[in-house]
Amino acid sequence: MKIWLFFLAGDVGYWKTVLSRLDSVKEKITIDNIFEQDGPLKSILQSSIESIKSDNNPIIGAIGVFVDPDTNKNVTFQIKGKIGYGCNIDRILNDTCLAIGSGSQIPNIEMNVLNNASKYESTLKGDLYEIGKAVRQDLKGIFKRCGASSFEKLGISPVFAISTVEFSSFKMIGEEIKGSFYSSTNDKNIDYHYKYEMEEGVPTLFDCNSKVKIRIEDINNYEPSIKSILFDPEKLSDGFDPTEVYQPNTNIMYIVNQWKHGSMQDLQNMSEGEPYICKSECVERAFYRIEKFEYNGKVLCDPNYVKIGEAILDNISFPESQKFNNVGFYSLLLNNSIEEQQFESLIKYNIFEHSWIKDKISNYYGLYKD
Incomplete structure (x- = not known):
């Protein structure tokens, strides 16, 4: 039995209309005619998308999977459509990465995922499921760096399912x-x-x-009046988000990652089997520059953070270490009078110079209190 599957992007109501007409030609579609301009798939999709009336002619897209057990072959393809105009069908080549829908707007997402997947293919010995799990972790990290609100702003679920295609086998795991x-x-x-x-x-x-x-x-049961429920057991949409303090007069955001732990010497003693006795503490700081990108007028963080400075302050006495907040990631508010270029060029020399930073950052009190 031939197997069809579509991963959809765009208005579900439009896709419901388009796919309902596909049943009439399913049996005529083969791996050999999927990409023919006058083939049954192209013809039915073209006529269906053309016939839909819309005031703004939105873009819709899909990744299609066709598996034919008789030939032990499969093919994956992309559908790019514009309501009222029609569509194109293109083959998805091997060793490529394709993001569709709102997620494709994340800067460099395809390149970053492909580069990591290529590494996993070697280290995980071609195990598709294990590669999928590793890529899923990367995607969680990308969305986390875009800001916790990125799921809501892009309309993307914080739960990622894994599917694999191999020869005549399709698996949704x-x-x-x-x-x-x-x-x-x-x-x-x-x-x-x-x-x-x-x-x-x-x-x-x-x-x-x-x-x-x-x-x-199933898409056939879709009703636009049904309110969606966010399923987020890992609480990925409830966390740090630099856009919460985004200042509209700039394209740049700055954050710091600050955390405290026992001194390096105390940790070294513990690793050598000695009882852990915290005699002093250590503070680590890393400053990052983040560019913004927008989707439908909403601001998100480019996940490709640029580190502009880092340092470790070790062997701090307890009275002094208590002045540092163990805050983790923290958004910085640059004073209006400070030039971004100047701050970026000098911060690496002033990581723990409190008076210098307080002069540049209006909310430094959240990191350090005299």
């Missing part, structure tokens, strides 16, 4: 995911446990901690 995030700073500690599985023939998400269950309905 069910999983039980359990883990925790422990922070040594003021960030929240998180324990998560959730499942993605088939229940009565319907893909279902279940949060084992909160007992929230989400059924992923």
Whole structure:
């Protein structure tokens, strides 16, 4: 039996109309005619998308997968359409990365994912599922650096499912995911446990901690009036977000990552088997420059942070170390009178020069209190 699957981007209502007409030609479509301009797939998609009336003619897109067990072959392809005008169908080549929909607006996302996936292919010996898990972790990191609000601003789920295609096999993999995030700073500690599985023939998400269950309905059951529920057991959408203090008169944001721990000597003694006795502390700081990008008028962070300075202050006495807030990531508010270029060029020489930084940063009190 031939297997079809579409990963959709754009207005679901439009796609519901388009895909409902695909049934009439499904049996005529083969791997050989998918890309023919007058083939059954191109013809039905073209006529369907052309016929839809719209005031603003939005863009829709999809990644299609066609698996033919009779020939032991598969093909993946991209559909790029404009409502009221039609579409193009293009083959997705091997050893490439394609992002569709709002996520494609994240700077360099395709290049970053492809570079990492290429490394994983070697280190994980071509295991598609393990490569998928590694890429998923990278994607979580990318969205985290875009800001916790990026999921809402881009309309993207914070849960990522893995699918694989190999020869005549397509797999959408069910999983039980359990883990925790422990922070040594003021960030929240998180324990998560959730499942993605088939229940009565319907893909279902279940949060084992909160007992929230989400059924992923087929597109044929989609109704625009149904309010979506955010399923986020790992609390990825509830965290640090530099855009919360974004200043509209600039394209740049600055943050610092500051954390405290026992002194390097105390940690060295512990690694050599001595009892851990914290006699003094250490503070680490790293400053970053972040550029903004926009989607539908909303500001997000370019995830390709640029480090502009870092240093370690070791063997600090307890009275002095208590002046440092173990804050983790922290957004900086540059005083209006300070030039960004000047701040970036000099911060690496003044990482722990409190008077210098207080003159440049209006909210330095959140990092250090005299």
